[in-house]
Amino acid sequence: MVFAAKEINENPQILPNVSLGFQIYDSYFSAKSTYRATLQFMSSRKTFVPNFQCDTQKNLLAVIGGLDSQTSLDVATILGIYKIPQLIYGSAPVTDTHPDLALYQMSTNEALQHAGILSLLLYFKWTWIGILVKDNDDGERIVQSLLPEFSKHGICFAFIGYCPGGTFYTEVPHTFEQGAKIHAQIMGSKAKAFVAFGESYSVNDLMWLPYLSNGENMPWKAKGKVWILAAPMEFSLYVYQRVFDTDEIHGILAFQVHSSNLPGFHKFVERRNPYNTEGDGFIQKFWHHVFDCKFPNQIQGQEMREEAEICTGQEKLESLSAGFFEMSMTGHSYSIYNAVYAVAHAIHAMLSFTARHGRVINPENLNIPGQEQWQLLVPADILVVCKLAMHRLEGVEYRICFWKFIRPPSFAWSSASFLVSDEHDSSSLHHFLRGVAFNNSVGEHISFNKNGEQPVSICSNSCQPGYFKKVKEGEPFCCYDCIPCPEGKISSQKDSNDCYKCTDEQFPSKNQDICISKYIIFLSYEDPLGLSLALFAFSLSLITALVLGTFIKRHNTPIVKANNRSLSYTLLISLLLCFLCSLLFIGQPEMVTCLLRQTAFGTIFSVAISCILAKTITVVLAFMATKPGSRIRKWVGKRLAIFIVLSCSLVQGGICALWLATSPPFPDVDTHTITEELILKCNEGSVTFFYCVLGYMGFLAIVSFTVAFLARKLPDTFNEAKFITFSMLVFCSVWLSFVPTYLSTKGKYMVAVEIFSILTSAAGLLFLIFCPKCYVLLLHPKLNNREGLIWGNIQSR
Numbered sequence: 001m002v003f004a005a006k007e008i009n010e011n012p013q014i015l016p017n018v019s020l021g022f023q024i025y026d027s028y029f030s031a032k033s034t035y036r037a038t039l040q041f042m043s044s045r046k047t048f049v050p051n052f053q054c055d056t057q058k059n060l061l062a063v064i065g066g067l068d069s070q071t072s073l074d075v076a077t078i079l080g081i082y083k084i085p086q087l088i089y090g091s092a093p094v095t096d097t098h099p100d101l102a103l104y105q106m107s108t109n110e111a112l113q114h115a116g117i118l119s120l121l122l123y124f125k126w127t128w129i130g131i132l133v134k135d136n137d138d139g140e141r142i143v144q145s146l147l148p149e150f151s152k153h154g155i156c157f158a159f160i161g162y163c164p165g166g167t168f169y170t171e172v173p174h175t176f177e178q179g180a181k182i183h184a185q186i187m188g189s190k191a192k193a194f195v196a197f198g199e200s201y202s203v204n205d206l207m208w209l210p211y212l213s214n215g216e217n218m219p220w221k222a223k224g225k226v227w228i229l230a231a232p233m234e235f236s237l238y239v240y241q242r243v244f245d246t247d248e249i250h251g252i253l254a255f256q257v258h259s260s261n262l263p264g265f266h267k268f269v270e271r272r273n274p275y276n277t278e279g280d281g282f283i284q285k286f287w288h289h290v291f292d293c294k295f296p297n298q299i300q301g302q303e304m305r306e307e308a309e310i311c312t313g314q315e316k317l318e319s320l321s322a323g324f325f326e327m328s329m330t331g332h333s334y335s336i337y338n339a340v341y342a343v344a345h346a347i348h349a350m351l352s353f354t355a356r357h358g359r360v361i362n363p364e365n366l367n368i369p370g371q372e373q374w375q376l377l378v379p380a381d382i383l384v385v386c387k388l389a390m391h392r393l394e395g396v397e398y399r400i401c402f403w404k405f406i407r408p409p410s411f412a413w414s415s416a417s418f419l420v421s422d423e424h425d426s427s428s429l430h431h432f433l434r435g436v437a438f439n440n441s442v443g444e445h446i447s448f449n450k451n452g453e454q455p456v457s458i459c460s461n462s463c464q465p466g467y468f469k470k471v472k473e474g475e476p477f478c479c480y481d482c483i484p485c486p487e488g489k490i491s492s493q494k495d496s497n498d499c500y501k502c503t504d505e506q507f508p509s510k511n512q513d514i515c516i517s518k519y520i521i522f523l524s525y526e527d528p529l530g531l532s533l534a535l536f537a538f539s540l541s542l543i544t545a546l547v548l549g550t551f552i553k554r555h556n557t558p559i560v561k562a563n564n565r566s567l568s569y570t571l572l573i574s575l576l577l578c579f580l581c582s583l584l585f586i587g588q589p590e591m592v593t594c595l596l597r598q599t600a601f602g603t604i605f606s607v608a609i610s611c612i613l614a615k616t617i618t619v620v621l622a623f624m625a626t627k628p629g630s631r632i633r634k635w636v637g638k639r640l641a642i643f644i645v646l647s648c649s650l651v652q653g654g655i656c657a658l659w660l661a662t663s664p665p666f667p668d669v670d671t672h673t674i675t676e677e678l679i680l681k682c683n684e685g686s687v688t689f690f691y692c693v694l695g696y697m698g699f700l701a702i703v704s705f706t707v708a709f710l711a712r713k714l715p716d717t718f719n720e721a722k723f724i725t726f727s728m729l730v731f732c733s734v735w736l737s738f739v740p741t742y743l744s745t746k747g748k749y750m751v752a753v754e755i756f757s758i759l760t761s762a763a764g765l766l767f768l769i770f771c772p773k774c775y776v777l778l779l780h781p782k783l784n785n786r787e788g789l790i791w792g793n794i795q796s797r
Contacts, residue, residue, distance in 0.1 A: 001064070002280070003268050004340035015348050020340075024282075031071050038063075038075050042082060060084055062343040064336060066199070076103040087342060089335035106335045106342070113231055113255055114146060117195060118153060120228065120253070120400070126193035126457040127155050127478050130186060132206070133197045135162035135178065142197050156459060156478035158191035163198070163205055179208060186225070192457035197230045200332045204238055226455050229254040232332040237323035239289040254401045257331030265329055275313045284311075290324045291315045462494045465513030469497055485512045488675075504671035505678060518671070522588050522680040523748040523755075530586045530748075533755045540763055541579040547770050548572040554777055563720060563773065564618060567611050567641050572770070574608035578762040582755045594665040594682035599656040601758060602693035606652035607645065608765065609700040609731075614644040616707045616724055652696050659689035670747075679747045698735060704728050723768050730764035 008020050025037035041060050042050045063086045076086050089106045133139030143160055161182040164175040274287040293311040318327050463469050463482035468491050471480045485491055485499035490508045502508055502515035509516055523530045551560055581600045584593050618641055668683035684690045705728035711721040738757040745753055776783050
């Protein structure tokens with residue numbers, strides 16, 4: 001403040017012919033002292049008579065203070081009566097201000113610093129933290145501001161400590177009790193990261209904590225603990241704290257408002273001399289304490305002790321530890337510097353306008369360059385509003401300092417700056433944190449401990465993929481158990497709040513952490529099973545064709561004629577088609593194949609069974625017609641066989657036609673039967689019609705089996721009724737076992753079971769009915785005559 005006033009008074013461009021002076025009042029951390037000092041502002045010097053001022057040479061223009069919110073508001077209320085503005089350089093913004101109060105905040109937007117701290121915590125993944133604030137309204141306001149924003153980003157408070165504030169000296173017992181409680185919370189907490197909010201001198205209070213609780217370690221000395229200090233907290237010590245173990249502060253991260261390196265300030269500080277005390281009532285006391293020396297006027301009348309040193313004025317301020325004096329301008333001091341210039345510029349603008357126009361200033365007539373316009377109330381009979389140019393950036397520039405001691409008690413820090421334009425912009429901080437080290441003159445990498453390991457400050461370890469978080473009952477949401485995902489669900493990221501199902505085209509991995517595309521499955525010709533069944537079908541088709549060719553070649557022989565030649569041809573052709581229709585079940589399902597599969601199979605098989613039924617009924621009726629006087633003779637002939645085949649086949653054809661008309665089969669994908677497979681299949685459309693087709697075939701087979709069984713002892717040629725009985729027994733056995741087997745298999749094996757049933761049942765009919773006849777036709781052609789048939793009948797009898 002002295003340096004700013006000196007610059008302004010020596011600058012002819014600002015307030016010419018006007019000397020800018022100041023008076024300093026100490027608040028003593030007491031609201032009572034602050035209110036008394038405020039009333040002294042309105043009194044003449046060396047008197048305490050508020051509202052009376054006799055000294056016209058010394059007019060109060062503004063008050064610059066670093067007070068808490070409530071005290072600042074109270075002071076502003078008093079000063080507002082006299083139209084005196086107050087500029088606040090502290091960190092706490094004043095809330096609930098009335099628009100008529102002349103109260104202005106010089107410090108940066110607090111929300112921006114909160115955004116920076118949040119980004120820092122998220123970058124290092126510190127989600128379980130302790131918070132220390134002042135035990136006053138400002139501290140409670142900070143907590144209420146941080147809690148929802150930090151919680152929204154997944155950060156929880158392990159505890160909130162309220163440090164004693166301005167009543168440090170007046171309420172010692174309470175301070176001791178509160179300090180011991182906070183120290184116990186810090187040392188016993190699972191949290192490793194702590195954020196402290198306070199004023200520039202609040203570090204002093206933190207250093208007291210272990211001594212108040214009879215602790216052996218500083219709070220930050222505990223293994224793995226990391227401290228983050230919010231601006232404007234600075235490393236400053238009381239004189240009696242010179243014996244404290246300041247080396248243990250090494251490793252603290254501190255947010256600081258960026259300050260400019262003002263030309264001439266360093267030399268100005270170097271020239272300060274305790275023997276030139278004009279206008280400075282503090283320097284001799286300060287010099288005495290920090291250099292541990294005495295001035296002659298302090299030892300007059302007392303014997304000079306040998307150990308007592310005389311203050312010569314030649315002591316060097318730069319030799320002091322940064323905890324006692326900082327040679328450069330800190331962000332805290334820079335706010336005061338700007339506040340002085342703000343008042344000077346405002347008054348200069350007002351006086352200049354009044355001198356030119358001879359009347360009170362109008363804010364609309366001012367044109368003062370600056371990046372942000374401020375209103376300031378100045379003393380006058382009426383309210384005068386000025387536009388004030390302030391040296392403020394659109395975005396606030398912070399720097400993070402990494403505190404360390406290079407050699408006790410010398411103190412230095414690594415630092416770097418980043419720009420935050422609003423509370424939602426943290427990109428510059430993230431870019432800054434990605435650097436390996438803070439770039440500065442010290443150039444030391446960040447090292448939180450001797451091993452260089454980054455502390456972990458979490459309530460619960462991260463849940464790995466395949467698990468989800470379940471919040472512990474009665475605990476904050478950062479404290480949770482890791483529960484494995486239920487069967488069929490996955491979590492692909494760490495710390496998932498829930499597990500989710502894969503899509504129908506995917507299935508969970510073994511660890512339930514990713515979804516894997518399902519394998520597309522269908523019975524194909526490339527598949528060994530599909531290829532085997534296809535070769536089997538082709539082989540049986542070839543055999544059937546050979547049998548048919550043999551019968552056609554010998555169609556006029558007695559055996560072929562005696563076994564109802566037309567029905568045998570029809571039966572062989574239907575069996576050939578049965579073998580070939582099984583190929584419709586192999587390959588990727590398509591609309592045409594799905595429509596033909598079951599309907600073609602059902603219709604063709606019904607024709608084959610109808611032929612067998614016709615052959616059996618014809619044999620039975622033929623023997624019954626040989627009895628004298630039998631009327632059945634007129635029913636024996638080709639017309640009966642054709643009627644039986646056509647009528648039985650048309651019934652099955654009607655069922656299939658109705659099926660295709662109402663609910664036809666179609667290609668479908670089964671995503672649920674087998675977890676890891678996408679099964680391409682033909683959806684039957686209507687299961688009822690499917691089982692109706694099978695049921696009707698079963699009905700025809702049972703009727704044929706029954707008739708053939710009853711006719712097994714008739715003297716048929718080569719006893720064909722017996723072979724039909726065995727063939728139908730095999731047929732029924734195959735399809736009776738098909739139903740439970742089909743229902744118990746999955747995927748492509750269901751199709752394979754149906755193909756196998758078609759082939760084996762048809763092969764049973766082929767071999768059991770036609771093998772005896774082929775045996776005679778090919779191996780014993782001599783028996784293929786009338787005498788052979790008669791001999792065969794005799795043998796049958």
